Amino acid sequence: MQQAMEFFEHLIFGLFALIMTAIAAIELLLRDWLTRAGVTGQLQSVVLVVTAVLLILAALRLFGGIFGLLITIFLILVVVHVLVPGMQAPGYTHV
Numbered sequence: 805m806q807q808a809m810e811f812f813e814h815l816i817f818g819l820f821a822l823i824m825t826a827i828a829a830i831e832l833l834l835r836d837w838l839t840r841a842g843v844t845g846q847l848q849s850v851v852l853v854v855t856a857v858l859l860i861l862a863a864l865r866l867f868g869g870i871f872g873l874l875i876t877i878f879l880i881l882v883v884v885h886v887l888v889p890g891m892q893a894p895g896y897t898h899v
Contacts, residue, residue, distance in 0.1 A: 808881055809881045809882065812874055813878060816872050835848070835852060
């Protein structure tokens with residue numbers, strides 16, 4: 805049971821890291837293009853912030869269902885782990 809929980813935990817964090825890496829790569833590419841085009845300072849910052857927000861919203865729209873499913877499976881495993889006699893979920897103590 806512990807291995808299944810760790811597997812889904814790694815999937816959740818791995819997917820999150822992959823998405824954040826892609827967003828950072830796109831931001832760096834856009835920053836380079838803007839600098840080459842002569843756009844600097846506050847205008848560049850505004851464009852990058854707006855782009856970052858749009859990329860985050862797009863990622864949530866594209867991967868929100870997958871995150872929801874993975875988190876749901878993980879929480880179900882935690883509940884089953886707590887309910888099975890003789891087993892203890894990480895971070896939980898029976899009083």
